[in-house]
Amino acid sequence: MSLTRATQMFSTKNLTSSIKRLATAYLKLLFPHVRQASDIDKEDFEIFCLNPAIEKRGIIRKQIHLIDPEYKEELPDIKVANYIF
Numbered sequence: 001m002s003l004t005r006a007t008q009m010f011s012t013k014n015l016t017s018s019i020k021r022l023a024t025a026y027l028k029l030l031f032p033h034v035r036q037a038s039d040i041d042k043e044d045f046e047i048f049c050l051n052p053a054i055e056k057r058g059i060i061r062k063q064i065h066l067i068d069p070e071y072k073e074e075l076p077d078i079k080v081a082n083y084i085f
Helices: 003-030 042-067
Strands: none
Touching: 003 042
């Protein structure tokens, strides 16, 4: 595996985990009653937790790209997985 590919894989994994952490923080602040996936509507989670997390991380990513062009501006495509009730 080349160093560039390894760096890209780490960067995407790191970026994805940071978006998950932000979405989880929004979930805990906005919906403190949620204990399991069935406690919240998937659409509400996307609108109020996931999309704002992606937007905020996108701003950070653009600022990092301005400092160091080696970082890509685009974000990976992140979606909510289907869950079973």
